[in-house]
Amino acid sequence: MNNGSSAKMHGPDQPEISGSSPKSLRTKMGKPEDSEKKIFLKNPKDVEISVPIVYGNIAFWLGKKANEYQSHKWSVYVRGATNEDLGVVIKRAVFQLHSSFSNPTRVVESPPFELSECGWGEFEIAITLFFHGDVCDKPLNLFHHLKLYPEDESGPMSTKKPVVVESYDEIVFPEPSEAFLARVQNEPAVVFPRLPAGVALPPPVPVEDASKRKRGDTKDHPLCQWFTNFSEADELLQLAAARQQVCITLSHIF
Structure with missing residues (x-):
């Protein structure tokens, strides 16, 4: 936090880095409510689109530059699980900071969905993701506890190695519209479904010239070297794909 209020605090004789604490989730969203304006697949119940985030x-830690009110520089963010551009699905992200910050409600309208600040204490940040109209009408609320100090409380702190805390989630969109399918079928941020037998893909939406649009991926992000490699993500996605295939097979049998 920036100033005032309570927070977890440690002195400058604490360690330099904390390991990440990955959490694996699978959040299922609803389909767009305004369905009369969407064209849905004939058999959407067996189709899901998932987006790993x-x-x-x-x-x-700021080291010698640290003072009573600013001990750390930090960044909070939402990124693709392997740094893909999430702008194809997410329209904007809202970060709710502690009330001691100036303008605590921060709105990020385009990827990368992140913000940076300086402060001295730890607090919970509410992150609200809003999706494009053909994706989902309802926003997704996430909560992240800002972590400044490492868990290991032995040894000196360092300005060179950061504290990194990240969580993995797989956002699942059931019964996607044809417009959504057409728009994202070639996007690397999206795990595209295997469609049921007899269901054809809609024509893909032409992609803008990459040289004329801003890249929203984080592959070249200056902090990329510190990002967690969620090796479990691939396994989770494979399990999700297997589950979907079983559902499709069972629907054909019964």
């Missing part, structure tokens, strides 16, 4: 924070 990571959200968390990176915090650097």
